Amino acid sequence: MDGGFEGIYREHVTPLWRYVRVRVPCDADAEDVISEVFVAAMKSWERYDPAHGTVGAWLTGIARHGVADWWRRSGREIPVEAVADDRPATEDDPESATLRRLADDEVRAHLAVLxxxxxxxxxxxxxxxxxxxxxxxxxxISAPAARMLVYRAVGKLRKEVV
Structure with missing residues (x-):
């Protein structure tokens, strides 16, 4: 593996963690999955082929499989409405942390319509x-199909929220 993997990790860990965190119940579970994702990526780094897509897309594919494996081991599908946010409130600004937590819970509840x-x-x-x-x-799927899927999902969410 070349010395560039640390840079790849730094660039992609946050967006991948956000993706995984939406798909699993709590921060600790997301951290476990992300750890597994990057271990798998490091082990298969030599096989990454840029002709088949970006590093981000490749890592996201590994993360999707990691989430699926996590749920398979857990023996159930993610219950969106029951997903809790276990991030601790920051001591320096508990009001912002509370508002963020309430907003996250509201978004998760609306995701159940999708x-x-x-x-x-x-x-x-x-x-x-x-x-x-x-x-x-x-x-x-194709890029236009992906765009339409996101567009329709956001439309459903918009109807739910309004």
Whole structure:
């Protein structure tokens, strides 16, 4: 493995963690999955082929499999409405932490109206901040289909929120 993997980790760990965190119940579970994702990526780094997509899309594919494996080991599908946020409130600004936690809980409750595929697309777009071509590659669909999937999911959420 070349010395550039540390830079790849630094660039991609936050968006991948946000994606995984939307898909698993708590921070500790997300941290476990992310650790497994980067271990798997390091082990298979020599096989990464830039001709097949960006590093971000490749890592997101590994993360999607990691989330699926986590749920398979847990023996259940993610209950979106029951997902709790276990981030501790910051001591320097507890009001902001409380408001953020309430907003996160509200968003998770609204996500329950989406199908699993729609939630995945929304998490990839807004959690991992992937582009439509990258979302398409991760989900095995075309970029226009990925764009439409996200658009329709956001439309469903908009109707739910309003």
């Amino acid at each position: 199908t699993t595929r729609e939630r995945d697309a929304v998490a990839l777009r807004f959690g991992a901040r992937l582009s439509s071509p990258e979302i398409g590659a991760a989900l095995g």
